[in-house]
Amino acid sequence: MTTAPDLHPKDRLLRTASRLFYAEGIHAVGVERLISEASVTRATFYRHYPSKDDLVSAYLTATAEDIRDAVGRARHDKSPREALRAVMAVLGDATLDDGFRGCQFLNAAAEYPDPGHPVRAVIDDQRTWLFEMLRDLSASLDHPDPDHAARVLVLLHDGAFQAAELDNAAVVRETLRRAVDEVFPAQDV
Missing domain, CATH: 1.10.10.60 (Homeodomain-like)
Incomplete structure (x- = not known):
């Protein structure tokens, strides 16, 4: 092709x-x-x-930009709780795409195990962005420990992206959606 x-x-x-x-x-x-x-x-x-590694970095950078744009659109003009739900829905919806093969960044990290490799810098940048964005949303929901909440959400994201390739992606997406309400119960709002 x-x-x-x-x-x-x-x-x-x-x-x-x-x-x-x-x-x-x-x-x-x-x-x-x-x-x-x-x-x-x-x-x-x-x-x-x-080099091919420069192309790999460009591929991951373009992927990161697409994700960040989609997340930005999802968050726009929403309350903090609805913004978080929308963000996790965007991430979860990706698991339903035809040809879904897991997280591009996790896949690339498995192929580039050296943490000092330039490709890992692109991966690390995206992981930092994901954590900080989720931490900011957690803080806006007055979570008592926004760093911990963000780490939990990143783990949920990572698990969902691996599980959706192996299991029923729709069930994984629904589990991810429900997990937001469990990490942020209604009384925390």
């Missing part, structure tokens, strides 16, 4: 990489295949991405 030829070569590479890395794994997809399926030359590949 090739990517739309009307896209700029850099965008074709990123779109192709995003599709293949997510579906098959980062290390399973070689540069030659990326070049072939994106319909670019080797020189074009290396002009835009000096």
